[in-house]
Amino acid sequence: MKADIEKTRAYYSSLGPESICNCDYCQNYCARVKTAYPEVAFYLASLGVNIGKPFETMPLEPDENGYLEYCVCQYVVFGSCPEDFTH
Numbered sequence: 789m790k791a792d793i794e795k796t797r798a799y800y801s802s803l804g805p806e807s808i809c810n811c812d813y814c815q816n817y818c819a820r821v822k823t824a825y826p827e828v829a830f831y832l833a834s835l836g837v838n839i840g841k842p843f844e845t846m847p848l849e850p851d852e853n854g855y856l857e858y859c860v861c862q863y864v865v866f867g868s869c870p871e872d873f874t875h
């Protein structure tokens with residue numbers, strides 16, 4: 789994978805608060821994910837990604853213990869890779 793880090797950083801810098809879903813679950817994710825998962829945040833930052841600005845999250849309802857699971861969290865990275873690339 790060949791990430792275009794500068795282009796990716798510019799993309800995230802251009803995203804304002806209106807780009808994030810305003811439901812409580814998404815707002816919770818964006819407010820807490822960087823502190824909850826610092827190593828993931830560090831890795832994504834190395835690709836130019838701001839972990840607090842996901843392209844999409846898919847929160848489930850809180851479970852019986854009050855925990856909230858996000859089954860999918862997607863981020864945009866500009867660049868190129870072979871068609872059969874997986875990571």
Ligand SMILES: [Zn+2]
Binds near residue numbers: 809813814815
């Ligand atoms: Zn939402």
